[in-house]
Amino acid sequence: MAIDPLMPVYPRCDVRPVKGEHCHLVSEDGRRFLDFAAGIAVNILGHSHPGLIGAIQDQAATLMHVSNLYGSPQGERLAQRLVDLTFADTVFFTNSGAEAVEAAIKTARAYHQYSGNSDRHELITFNNAFHGRTMATISASDQEKMHKGFLPLLPGFRYCPFDDLAAAEALIGPQTAGFLVEPIQGEGGIREASQTFMQGLRDLADRHDLLLVLDEVQTGVARTGTFYAHEQYGIAPDILATAKGIGGGFPLGACLATEKAARGMQFGTHGSTYGGNPLAMAAGNAVLDVVANEAFLESVRDKGERLRAGLEQFIGNYPELFEAVRGRGLMLGLKMTAESRPFVVHLRDHHGLLTVSAGDNTMRILPPLVIGDAEIDEFFDKLSAGAASFKASEAA
Numbered sequence: 001m002a003i004d005p006l007m008p009v010y011p012r013c014d015v016r017p018v019k020g021e022h023c024h025l026v027s028e029d030g031r032r033f034l035d036f037a038a039g040i041a042v043n044i045l046g047h048s049h050p051g052l053i054g055a056i057q058d059q060a061a062t063l064m065h066v067s068n069l070y071g072s073p074q075g076e077r078l079a080q081r082l083v084d085l086t087f088a089d090t091v092f093f094t095n096s097g098a099e100a101v102e103a104a105i106k107t108a109r110a111y112h113q114y115s116g117n118s119d120r121h122e123l124i125t126f127n128n129a130f131h132g133r134t135m136a137t138i139s140a141s142d143q144e145k146m147h148k149g150f151l152p153l154l155p156g157f158r159y160c161p162f163d164d165l166a167a168a169e170a171l172i173g174p175q176t177a178g179f180l181v182e183p184i185q186g187e188g189g190i191r192e193a194s195q196t197f198m199q200g201l202r203d204l205a206d207r208h209d210l211l212l213v214l215d216e217v218q219t220g221v222a223r224t225g226t227f228y229a230h231e232q233y234g235i236a237p238d239i240l241a242t243a244k245g246i247g248g249g250f251p252l253g254a255c256l257a258t259e260k261a262a263r264g265m266q267f268g269t270h271g272s273t274y275g276g277n278p279l280a281m282a283a284g285n286a287v288l289d290v291v292a293n294e295a296f297l298e299s300v301r302d303k304g305e306r307l308r309a310g311l312e313q314f315i316g317n318y319p320e321l322f323e324a325v326r327g328r329g330l331m332l333g334l335k336m337t338a339e340s341r342p343f344v345v346h347l348r349d350h351h352g353l354l355t356v357s358a359g360d361n362t363m364r365i366l367p368p369l370v371i372g373d374a375e376i377d378e379f380f381d382k383l384s385a386g387a388a389s390f391k392a393s394e395a396a
């Protein structure tokens with residue numbers, strides 16, 4: 001008996017991708033898959049985007065990494081673009097989503113502690129949230145399966161039912177620093193916060209000098225049809241964590257904040273060796289070149305509406321399998337009548353279609369944002385065939 005050299009924390013399936021071609025993956029054994037998982041909402045430009053490849057190749061050949069001891073023309077450019085595109089005044093770059101949420105949590109705590117309110121260190125977070133796998137980010141989630149074996153948790157988080165404004169208000173106390181919330185829960189099952197809830201959290205934050213911290217790691221960077229999902233609620237956060245799509249497949253994340261919210265983040269308070277290195281900045285800038293314009297965002301909304309309309313019609317044929325269509329833009333989910341994983345596995349193994357399972361019996365549909373009519377048609381062909389054969393196999 002020997003432990004696998006790859007630490008066995010993932011139950012990996014036997015699809016072993018070795019090549020990506022636009023919206024398809026090719027596995028070691030030559031099988032071809034339509035990729036509506038996109039590396040879990042990461043490969044927003046698909047798998048072989050010439051602009052992204054070229055930017056990374058050029059930057060790799062010019063200058064890859066220098067650390068944050070030096071000035072960063074590449075980072076200044078990407079930070080300025082994010083500031084221009086969003087509510088934020090300032091940006092801290094990270095290498096992952098969890099690090100972006102960590103930076104957001106530290107920024108929120110520092111906001112209060114810098115002003116002498118050291119009691120105010122608690123963030124109110126929401127049931128079934130997912131914020132990452134570091135100690136702070138698992139502590140921020142009430143999901144026990146992520147805690148097991150890793151106790152004790154970090155103090156400073158209070159769990160509240162998702163989308164329950166009255167419960168959130170009732171939890172506010174002298175130790176509250178703010179709210180940390182996903183506008184649409186991803187891992188939790190494409191569960192959308194209501195307009196009343198998001199506006200209500202914003203109002204509560206304003207009334208009690210609390211910070212509204214949004215985790216847009218999955219919803220961000222055009223995924224839902226606006227650059228960030230909160231724009232659709234007509235509200236702005238004080239702090240926001242972003243990652244996944246922002247590097248298009250290159251590991252990159254960021255914590256965005258207003259000047260006021262970032263007042264505790266001063267020289268020497270936070271850092272990262274790799275964070276925002278020239279290679280990552282080149283990837284981020286190349287992604288923004290494609291997605292940060294109204295025409296692209298509109299195309300995401302159009303394709304999202306087309307997919308959603310098709311899905312609504314499709315589920316009507318299988319009421320015993322599917323309950324509802326969820327989500328916005330190209331962050332969609334099919335709520336099933338039972339656990340979604342067996343169907344996700346069936347589509348993958350028998351129909352060459354990759355999707356992602358999630359909580360609340362929901363199958364996630366997270367295609368590259370550059371899909372076209374051909375990929376949408378192929379998706380529905382595979383999905384319909386998959387549902388028919390799945391139902392037949394269940395009946396057998």
Ligand SMILES: *Cc1c(COP(=O)(O)O)cnc(C)c1O
Nearest residue numbers: 096097098130131132186217218
């Ligand atoms: C994926 C995800 C994270 C964690 O990102 P990593 O890059 O895996 O650390 C955090 N929050 C949300 C909402 C996510 O979907």
